[in-house]
Amino acid sequence: MNSIPSVNLKDFTSNDPDKKQQFVNAIGKAYEEIGFVALKGHFLDDNLVERLYSEVKNFFELPVETKQKYEIPGIGGQRGYVSFGKESAKGKKEGDLKEFWHFGQYVEDNDTLKAEYPDNVIVDELPEFNKVGKETYQMLEKTAKYVLRALALHLGLEETYFDAYIHNGNSILRPIHYPPITREPKEAVRAAAHGDINLITLLMGAQGKGLQVQNHKGEWIDAIAEPDELMINVGDMLSRHTNNKLKSTIHRVVNPPKELWGTSRYSIPFFMHPISSMKLDVLDSCVDNNTPKQFDDITAGEFLTERLIELGLIKK
Template sequence: MDIAEIPILSLAEEPRALSTEIGRSFRTFGFALVRDHGIDLALIDEAWRLTAELFAQPTEQKMRGFIPGTGGARGYTPFRTEVAKGATEKDLKEFWHVGRDLPAGHPLSATMAPNVWPEQPKAFREVFETLYVEFDRAGARILSAIALDLGLDEHWFDAAVEDGNSVLRLLHYPPVGPESGGAIRAGAHEDINLITLLLGAEEAGLELLGKDGRWLSIAPPPGALVVNIGDMLQRLTNHVLPSTTHRVRNPSGERAGYSRYSMPFFLHPRSDFEIRTLPECVSADNPDRYPESITADGYLQERLREIGLKG
């Protein structure tokens, strides 16, 4: 398996230089690797520990966090529920979603449910509320670099993501046995949101689809974030920034007997944000593909139905 030659960028770099480099990486791969993101490594280690402890609980215990009819927006989603758009086999994964809690009476509360917190493990809520804020901060810094690269003001995305419907997903891919049939851990897909920030997993398996049609392995260095473009940003930028197909393949040999844990932060705009093509991304060679705008929540609901999380 060939490795994607994605450059490793520093979030501590001078803003203009970072914006040029991150824009080049996104245009080439739809992905970037980012170090110096400022998220405390001790906090990350504790989050990994709690994630493993959460999913080690009996299914009956985890199902207490399952809320039917919500599209998995908060709390637990059982094993083999989600399916990649256009796929027939459901993914070999289970997950828990942590979102943004809004104050009572907030105008967006109808589209953003309150969090569901597990009874165990202890300190779960404290750790993941803190980590959510840290992901939010790092994501805003990356969006600022994207804005500069697109010729926008560095604060262009600030209002778009204020009280945004971002989700921190704690993922568990159990060991893979012969009963899995033709299913894989995560079928080929593109993300829904603006950008995804992913803490690297110990177990390999994440791959992107190169422009030449080959699958390329993504191998982030320890402590780095994998960042990729989602479909909302692809639409907003009229495909100037591409949302790249990726998957998590099944392990082989001895590694098939090990669980894989992953922790993506799906950075979403606020639910009422109008996804309207940026004029800076329209030209004679790249005419507007999306003359009709759509709200972020409208787009999200469409996609949740397509991936089997809503009926």
């Protein structure tokens, strides 16, 4: 595959069984072959997107010492601010050329999970920032739920198989700022080649060049969404759960051409995580004589901790 397929979620949510099945087939094929789709018909409206970008820019334009007030020690960067160059891709020493913020789950009906997750961090200087972050988080979570329902059907599971695992899941909304590049980077890029940890990732702001996906021939292809599309990819948890039937594709954000070094880039991924107790054991339906079980049994929480240590966000 040399381009990213485009699908429309409205086909799945329509009352037309043929359109619904076509969506299931199309997204299933895309995730088996390239691991990415561009999705129209999601639950974000233009006004919400505009408000979010405005608030995100306002935050990253705050003085460094103001932003650093919101960098919370001891939580592995799971909430609040993470400063420039702190995160590196698995196996890379160089920190990525980015700073970012984390909004996390808004638990309302489970005291155990409420105690497990760190609290969201409130930005005093920007009264709308947390409000618009929460609205966006919930609309992306809703979009992700329907994408996972389609994938459940593709895998021969009950349509609502994932629902209980993602309700109050440990999902993260991450507004990222890639600041202007002021000098020739030695080795670092805006985001080094990596696979995502989670079930699926929904990416806002993939318009324009920068994001690249590696196809099965090892070639890097540009992943460019239309303004009304989200780019959605499979993460390692879902790949593992499906015995690599659904592909977690390696991707990266490359540095722009030199003439664009003076510009900032903003990107906002939503990392859909399940609750930590979800078993990621390989599904029986994804094992046969030709495809033996490739992964050991593990829970989502154990897998996440393992990966955060590898990324340098949690110290052993």
